[in-house]
Amino acid sequence: MTDETLRLPTIQFRAVLDLGERLASAIPLPEALAHPDLFADWEGDDGESDGDALNLSVDFEEGQLHIVLDESGPAFHYHGTHDPFESPWPSDQAEVLLKWALTLAQEVYSLGDLLDTIADAADWFEQGFTLYVPETEPTQLELIEVGITGELLTLPWLGSGSVDHEHIDGDNHPIALVWSADPDRSGEQIARAWLDPATGEPRTEAVPDVDWAAVAMSEDEVLQWLLGIYVNHHVAPTPEAQIMRAALERMGGIS
Incomplete structure (x- = not known):
């Protein structure tokens, strides 16, 4: 919530x-x-x-x-x-x-x-x-x-590198959070968000085997940040x- x-x-x-x-x-x-x-x-x-x-x-x-x-x-x-x-x-x-x-x-x-x-x-x-x-x-x-x-108040990205979010294939309006250590190079998916079909509320999960030390934010912090982004840009x-x-x-x- x-x-x-x-x-x-x-x-x-x-x-x-x-x-x-x-x-x-x-x-x-x-x-x-x-x-x-x-x-x-x-x-x-x-x-x-x-x-x-x-x-x-x-x-x-x-x-x-x-x-x-x-x-x-x-x-x-x-x-x-x-x-x-x-x-x-x-x-x-x-x-x-x-x-x-x-x-x-x-x-x-x-x-x-x-x-x-x-x-x-x-x-x-x-x-x-x-x-x-x-x-x-x-x-x-x-x-x-x-x-x-x-909008919900959200902080700017406080981790290393840069992030973007993009639509991905799947049910319930899923998006992926894409992180790149170098803005000039392609990134990797580190987390996903979607709408729970039972409750209509957004859900998030981390992608397995992410190097959170390199991201410079913990998994919980990233998922909370992604939740606000998803609500502002894909729910509201x-x-x-x-x-x-x-x-x-x-x-x-x-x-």
Whole structure:
């Protein structure tokens, strides 16, 4: 468990955004599916709206609806069942959810620069500003207010050499901590972190046969340091994701 007393305070951030006509908000979701976790991005190396496909993820504890939309039209599939075209939810609920998600995806796609604007707003937050207003032609704008969760306080790397963390293959979002005695040479994995599927909490373990004397930190110290890094960068939503979720919820009529 992480020590929440070390978390920085939540900061209220406001962003003025063009959210279009908010057509999805006119489609009421079933009560059981009324509070999805939402995220959208542009498929491609730069993640910007340059004509690539739009990805919309609609997440619940029991499964996910994933929409992919490009100029040729929408496609969708589910996570949470053995068949990607079989919904984890009853057919009547899934039908409404799909209609709602397709409408929301089409709105985001038509707005074009919305996700880039949200990324700009997150950058403003990272620079210490609490209000973002874009340059825009006269149009109907929406004020989004969101409490950005503070990061856990972590120390800089106090061992020898340098470290980096990278995604690795495996279930439950695993990452590896890579240590290098010489920054100009390739490193070696010294520890790993992942989410415990039973509790949702992050777990860590050391790689066998690490020379902790060379690392200049004990195994316990390294694992505690990795835990904070994992929570900040791979568990807690980023400011961009939190602003995006609030914007998508407003577009979708989610209170």
